[in-house]
Amino acid sequence: MKPAFTVENLNFKYPTAKEDTIKGISFEVFEGEIFGLLGPSGAGKSTIQKILIKLLEGYRGTIKYFGRDLNSLDNSYYEEIGVGFEVPVHFSKLTALENMKFFSGFYKSRANIQELMERVGLWEYRDVKVAEFSKGMKVRLNFVRAMLNSPRVLFLDEVTNGLDPNNAKIIKDMIAEFRAKGGTVFLTTHLMNDVEQLCDRIAFCVNGRLVETSTPRDLKLKYGKREVKVEYRDNGNLKSALFPLDGIGFNEEFQTLLKFGKIETIHSGETSMEEIFIIVTGVELK
């Protein structure tokens, strides 16, 4: 896989800030992968995304987009990327379809608006003013907005925040399909479900620095406990026992429990993404 973005020693300071918000971070996002950027509020995730979509300028360090310096790219860069902001970004007095047609008109490559809106369940509300939309409908329309130009790279910020599980699944399926067709996704989120279900690799951003970059699986292995927890009934009472994962096939107590115990659950000591988030960032998820 070739890198879509290569970020080296990125530093950024807001004009009124006393110190750098982004402090010398480096990472790569490969073409065709879903890269998740995680971190607590104020860690610098949105700033990194704003720099990558060229909303913020004046950074130090180098950013390459498919080998080309990001600073050297003109506005045609926006023909290739789709941006889904965290907050709804629509003209409230225009209908959903009017909004989509307006934004779509500025691109050379245009996706089928009807198909996209049908997929997210908004086509039947196309003539309703966005002001009358619920939060979830606005979030879905945000996603359609990001996909309007059939982008090569998608930037998504809290893409399923505020969606019910059914609509969240539809959006996640669409993101996975986008990736399957070769698209690259840069996902910023605090929803660990999204991370587990979507991301190929994730990076944790804390206080302007990337403290951990890996795959969800490797992180689970790294931070997980190598043990197995068994819950079983003994004379009607619920009991549990922990066994070390290493050499478990030769563990007689475990083997006996498997053969003769009334087992209710067996869990490996795999850590959840929430726990990893707390361990890595030192911040509880809200």
Added chain:
Amino acid sequence: MRGLVKLTAGELKRLARYKILAASLATSILWIILFLFISKSEAAEIAPHLIIIDVTAMSVLLIGASHHLEKQEGTLKTIIVTPLSLGQILTAKTLSSIALSIQSVAVTCAALYFIHKITFNYILLLFFILIAGASHAAIAFLLSIRSRDFTTMLALYAGYMFVFTIPSFLFNFGIIQAKFEWLLMLSPTHSSSRLIISAVSGEYDYTLVTIGALYLILLTAALFRLVVYPIFKDNAARG
């Protein structure tokens, strides 16, 4: 060019949808009612001042309101991440603001003609409206990006009016002596006022009109190029 046309058309459509066009027309209707109750000479006297208000104050308020509303709705950010250039975005907003002024002035002119048979050099007035409207659009953008919300923007504009607009009105009503007009020409509102009054009254001080027009054109270019353009994107990104 196609992007600019689409963007401007979109701006105009939103002026209608957000009832700004209707509010502007309602103001013009107030002027029409006023003209019905005053004499021809009084109408001729007051007309340029109403046009000045439409082209200067209304432009500033429209752009300020629209800027802060769009920041609140997040639409500025999402327009910036399209292939449109910042120049196109600012031009479209300026053009739509000027279009609104022209619409309002056109209604005023029509009322003056049908009620009092007053006519003026419309082509020259249009030219001066373009210059005055563009300069006040630049001022409006400057005030908008320097303010946190529309209320702060109004406070800034009140300060601007105290320094630049009120002295111009005092001059026009004869309270400030004519010898100070050269100094007053530094006020964008007074320079605009000088151009518009000249076109409506048909009485030209060619030196002042030429200097006023050149000053406004240079001021507009300088404000857009050196002040608005460099920080507009950053300001929109924070919205």
